[in-house]
Amino acid sequence: MNDTIAAVSTPPGNGAIGIVRLSGPEAATLARQVFPGGPNPWQSHRAHYGPITDPRSAETLDQALLLYMQGPRSYTGEDMVEFHCHGGRFLVQNVLQLLLEMGARPAEPGEFTQRAFLNGRIDLTQAEAVADLIHGQSRPGLAQAAHQLEGHLSEPIRAVRKDLIAHLATIEANIDFPDEVDPPDLDLLNQGLNRARAEIKRLLATSDAGRIWKQGLKLAIVGEPNVGKSTLLNALLRYERAIVSEIPGTTRDTVEDDYNLRGIPVRIIDTAGMRQTHDTIEAIGIERSQKAVEQADLVLIVAETPKGLSPEIRAQLPEWRRKDLVLVWNKSDLGAVPADAADAELADLPSAHVSALTGLGLEQLESLLYETVASHHQLEQNITINERHRLCLLRADDALFRVAATVDEDLPTDFMAIDLKEAVLAFGEVIGESVSEEIIHEIFHRFCVGK
Numbered sequence: 001m002n003d004t005i006a007a008v009s010t011p012p013g014n015g016a017i018g019i020v021r022l023s024g025p026e027a028a029t030l031a032r033q034v035f036p037g038g039p040n041p042w043q044s045h046r047a048h049y050g051p052i053t054d055p056r057s058a059e060t061l062d063q064a065l066l067l068y069m070q071g072p073r074s075y076t077g078e079d080m081v082e083f084h085c086h087g088g089r090f091l092v093q094n095v096l097q098l099l100l101e102m103g104a105r106p107a108e109p110g111e112f113t114q115r116a117f118l119n120g121r122i123d124l125t126q127a128e129a130v131a132d133l134i135h136g137q138s139r140p141g142l143a144q145a146a147h148q149l150e151g152h153l154s155e156p157i158r159a160v161r162k163d164l165i166a167h168l169a170t171i172e173a174n175i176d177f178p179d180e181v182d183p184p185d186l187d188l189l190n191q192g193l194n195r196a197r198a199e200i201k202r203l204l205a206t207s208d209a210g211r212i213w214k215q216g217l218k219l220a221i222v223g224e225p226n227v228g229k230s231t232l233l234n235a236l237l238r239y240e241r242a243i244v245s246e247i248p249g250t251t252r253d254t255v256e257d258d259y260n261l262r263g264i265p266v267r268i269i270d271t272a273g274m275r276q277t278h279d280t281i282e283a284i285g286i287e288r289s290q291k292a293v294e295q296a297d298l299v300l301i302v303a304e305t306p307k308g309l310s311p312e313i314r315a316q317l318p319e320w321r322r323k324d325l326v327l328v329w330n331k332s333d334l335g336a337v338p339a340d341a342a343d344a345e346l347a348d349l350p351s352a353h354v355s356a357l358t359g360l361g362l363e364q365l366e367s368l369l370y371e372t373v374a375s376h377h378q379l380e381q382n383i384t385i386n387e388r389h390r391l392c393l394l395r396a397d398d399a400l401f402r403v404a405a406t407v408d409e410d411l412p413t414d415f416m417a418i419d420l421k422e423a424v425l426a427f428g429e430v431i432g433e434s435v436s437e438e439i440i441h442e443i444f445h446r447f448c449v450g451k
Helices: 027-034 089-101 111-118 124-135 139-149 154-176 186-204 207-215 229-237 280-295 311-320 362-376 387-408 413-431 437-444
Strands: 005-008 015-023 046-054 059-069 080-087 217-222 255-261 264-270 298-304 324-330 351-353
Touching (some): 027 059, 027 080, 027 089, 124 139, 124 437, 154 186, 217 255, 217 280, 324 362
Antiparallel strands (some): 046 059
């Protein structure tokens, strides 16, 4: 924290503008050496125009804008300087190299945001929201990250934690000074436990939506050979991604691409046709297809309308029913009735009739896919939690359950204090009030350099 760090904050490559960022106690001093223009001292939160110059050779590298943000009113809470240069990759790297030679240290991944957290400018959930905004793949995901950055996730957690700390203080005071402090009001304590657990339940219910909007779903297209899986993949993607032929077994390996399902980011996977085979390479492809299904959230079973489902596919249905399944009757432009239309085993599966070749029924299929996902996941959420939050909240809920059991069994208040402390600690880990260095390191090293 005593070092002054520097990094390029714009993506690699050539562009209109390239930004080089400085933060730390010597940020203004270093910047003044290479940017002598403008008033002295610079006015904070103002842009200044002038040359970037190597003071050792008096060589001018660029004409640029300098933004000076005096701490603590800056992103990191420290003195910060940004150089907005012309966006040539070589030029921007030369400006960075000049700052490093003048005494700055290269920033580690996420170090600017880590300093913002350590200096109290943001909490840990807000820091994670910054990463979610950078890596966002959907409008709802970006909206949820923006709400989280505004503190809408940490606010209810802080409120619950504050309430639990008040109960804990009463209990510990009674333990330490039993003659002077009354025992805790168990009715009030139970009310506080119920409020806390209700809030945990509400937040846990957002976990699925957060994963879907921010990370996306995996969708596997499966079926026997030559039923039109690759043609359907191409139709959904709206371009020729997979090789299509009339020869069964053309797809020997999984073929993947990104697909947008009414705003939901989806990794769509075309798989090798499933059948009994003695071909070693095709068998490897089928094995990979099975793994793709295991990892998928949503499975499209494609069947040829006139023929129905093969015995090999039917044998997989009991295992696949643990997933969200949609049955697609392909080649419906042939006008035939599905061979298995009256099959009771398939009656409960959502199904669509399409022609992947002509595009017939494609929009209806996409609507069905979206409705299938929406029916099993609560997608309409203003804020959502990630996996780290989920594990912390589960730990807090387990501790609060033990507190409630202690109250019901009329056990000594010492036991209440132990489990309440665990719950307070777990809530604190969500927002970063009580968190290990290892977790901090893990979170911020997922960021890009310069953020």
